[in-house]
Amino acid sequence: MPSTPAAAPKATGTTSPRRGNIRGRQGLAGWLFIAPVVVILGLFLVVPVLMAAWVSMSDWTGRGSPFSGNVSFVGAENYAGILGGEGLIGRDFGTAIRNNLYYVLLVVPLQTALSLFLAVMVNRQILRGRGVFRTAFYFPSVTSSVAITVLWLFLFSATGVVNKVLSFFAIEGPNWFQDPRGVLYILLGLVGLDQAPDALQTPGFLGITGWDWLAGPSVAMSAFILMAVFTTSGTFMLLFIAALQNISGEVQEAAMMDGTTGWQRFWNVTLPMLRPTLFTVLTLGLIGTWQVFDQIYTGTQGGPAKTTLTPAYLSFNAAFVDQQWGVGAAIAFVLFAIIVVLTLLQRWALQERDVPRRRRMVPAGVSAGSSAAGATGTAARKNEERGSSR
Amino acid sequence: MSTSTAPAPEQTRRRRPQSEGRRRAVRRAWLTYLLLIALAIIYIFPFLVQVATSFKTEPEAAQNPLGIIPQNWTVAAYIGLFANSDFPQWGMNSFIVTLFVTLGRVFFNSLAGYALARIPFRGRGLVFALLVAVMAVPGVVLLIPKFLVINQLGIYDSYAGMILPLLADAAGVFIMKNFFESIPASVEEQARIDGAGTFRTFWSVVLPMARPAVMTIVILSFQGSWNELNHFIISTQSPDLTTLTKGVAQLASGALSQGTQYPLKLAAAALMTVPVAIVFFIFQKRIMNASAGAVKE
Structure with missing residues (x-):
């Protein structure tokens, strides 16, 4: 953007008599340059969304054009069908939301924590062979989701690598991708609680019983959760490394002079400075984890017992397999709404906490996240004080 | 602590924690390495298993999923992919x-x-x-x-x-x-x-x-x-x-x-x-x- 004001006066200044002409020619060139991208994005992004909005309120069955005469407007019927929690599609949607919710709740914190941990470890100045470690952790991120899923199906098969390793510790692993039991069920079963209390037996929100809401991710879904953490931590690690390298060593040194422990430095100096990156990683994680599709298509097709069904896969399945295009499109829009609302909610939540914390920290004189110079300054001053007191 | 104190005791006092701190740093560096190596193995091992298994026979893949070196090398899988x-x-x-x-x-x-x-x-x-x-x-x-x-x-x-x-x-x-x-x-x-x-x-x-x-x-x-x-x-x-x-x-x-x-x-x-x-x-x-x-x- 900084070039804009510089370029504009030059163009007009040098050729002032023919200003209008040049301006017009430049305008034309600008539009010609940007036209291909605008046309393609418009044609395959904006127009499709409008068409899908119509289909989501119609009873189109996939035959002929969705705009032909024998397709009729059904209003919010498709949306009501999904959100009402009744009938097969309502219960399937509820199940898919439940499955994906556990996926998000586990994957987002785990991948964020792990990638931050890896970044901090790999970024150590004394460490040799940093490049090798970085490559190792990043490599899973470049492979396709299909190839990784195929590999995962083998690793977590009944006779696979994971169960073999578990058997060394005398643990008999489950048949991961065939096991629909919820993880919390299994834990509750261990303490003898294997019957749902009556209160949790009746269908509740989105047609799913309270007991099912509480079941936790199934064993099969847990394997997918581990896979997501495995494949995304490398990408996010790179984001954190880039941010860590922007924190000057001086701040760390200054904090070190103050006699802080490594742990204190991490919590009070490093982490506040990583706040913007942390925010990016959480947002990207949240957006990405609500879109689970490739793994399910390749691996389980929603099974066992629908415990790996996700809204994205359900939407695809409703349209392309069951030919209920209106329902499929409606699910896609609801999913879109969920992602937008949650992203805004998260942005709001993180900002709210941000303000009081800064206010609290600045008067205290300890390195207040945002200004590196300030932190160095206070630390240096403290050092001087200590020196003079000697 | 007054300014008139001789510098000597001050220096010795400073040096001791430093060397101890150093030893601790070395120990911590080793721990870091061990941890990172273990993690790197977890990240890379699946891909080694992937390549190794593609050269195994089907029974061997089920029996010995962990082995990185196949006992009976076979390219049957690749032939199957390209021919059939x-x-x-x-x-x-x-x-x-x-x-x-x-x-x-x-x-x-x-x-x-x-x-x-x-x-x-x-x-x-x-x-x-x-x-x-x-x-x-x-x-x-x-x-x-x-x-x-x-x-x-x-x-x-x-x-x-x-x-x-x-x-x-x-x-x-x-x-x-x-x-x-x-x-x-x-x-x-x-x-x-x-x-x-x-x-x-x-x-x-x-x-x-x-x-x-x-x-x-x-x-x-x-x-x-x-x-x-x-x-x-x-x-x-x-x-x-x-x-x-x-x-x-x-x-x-x-x-x-x-x-x-x-x-x-x-x-x-x-x-x-x-x-x-x-x-x-x-x-x-x-x-x-x-x-x-x-x-x-």
Whole structure:
């Protein structure tokens, strides 16, 4: 953007008599340059969304054009069908939301924590062979989701690598991708609680019983959760490394002079400075984890017992397999709404906490996240004080 | 503590904690190494198992999944892939799509990026805002909508339907725009004074200077279109147009299999990883910087 004001006066200044002409020619060139991208994005992004909005309120069955005469407007019927929690599609949607919710709740914190941990470890100045470690952790991120899923199906098969390793510790692993039991069920079963209390037996929100809401991710879904953490931590690690390298060593040194422990430095100096990156990683994680599709298509097709069904896969399945295009499109829009609302909610939540914390920290004189110079300054001053007191 | 204290005791007192601290630092460095090595093994071991298993017989794959060296080497899985399946055809399709998508993206992204960075024109702010908005739309919710348009345009089940929608990528436009903004404007002025038109200036003066950014686009587009799955699911149905991702996904869900066929499936997965792995190892440094700067996708 900084070039804009510089370029504009030059163009007009040098050729002032023919200003209008040049301006017009430049305008034309600008539009010609940007036209291909605008046309393609418009044609395959904006127009499709409008068409899908119509289909989501119609009873189109996939035959002929969705705009032909024998397709009729059904209003919010498709949306009501999904959100009402009744009938097969309502219960399937509820199940898919439940499955994906556990996926998000586990994957987002785990991948964020792990990638931050890896970044901090790999970024150590004394460490040799940093490049090798970085490559190792990043490599899973470049492979396709299909190839990784195929590999995962083998690793977590009944006779696979994971169960073999578990058997060394005398643990008999489950048949991961065939096991629909919820993880919390299994834990509750261990303490003898294997019957749902009556209160949790009746269908509740989105047609799913309270007991099912509480079941936790199934064993099969847990394997997918581990896979997501495995494949995304490398990408996010790179984001954190880039941010860590922007924190000057001086701040760390200054904090070190103050006699802080490594742990204190991490919590009070490093982490506040990583706040913007942390925010990016959480947002990207949240957006990405609500879109689970490739793994399910390749691996389980929603099974066992629908415990790996996700809204994205359900939407695809409703349209392309069951030919209920209106329902499929409606699910896609609801999913879109969920992602937008949650992203805004998260942005709001993180900002709210941000303000009081800064206010609290600045008067205290300890390195207040945002200004590196300030932190160095206070630390240096403290050092001087200590020196003079000697 | 008064200022008159002799410096000697002060120094000794300082030195002792330092050496102890040093020892502790060394110990901690070792712990760090051990931990990192253990983690690196966890990250890399699955891929070693993948390659090893693809050379095993099916019973051995089930009996001894951990072994990195097969007891009875066999290339049966690879022969099966090339002789008895459409794997070569899938590879060919993936290659064609990747090639055209990459070329197209480099050209269109840099044109658009240049216009946004350098050419003042009416509506530029609007286009920029639209691009940002478009980037925010999650890809998976576009599956049905994209199919509707592709179908309506009559390019369903054709290379055009596979390639055209992938050509626009807002993230790439931003990468190019940022790079063009970093090139000093005086370079172009010189060309303008010499009488070159806008396209000429862009094509023969500015674009050659943008090689690093172009390479970034090439790498990201290559990875993106080679690994793309869901767009091909909704834009094609004939076996002749199946790409590697779609073909292997169907293979995995049991389209042609009897039994588990793990060696065959893992061989397919390993082979489809080879091109991205090669690109990754050649351009490692640039990929890691690009991903850090402009989030993968």
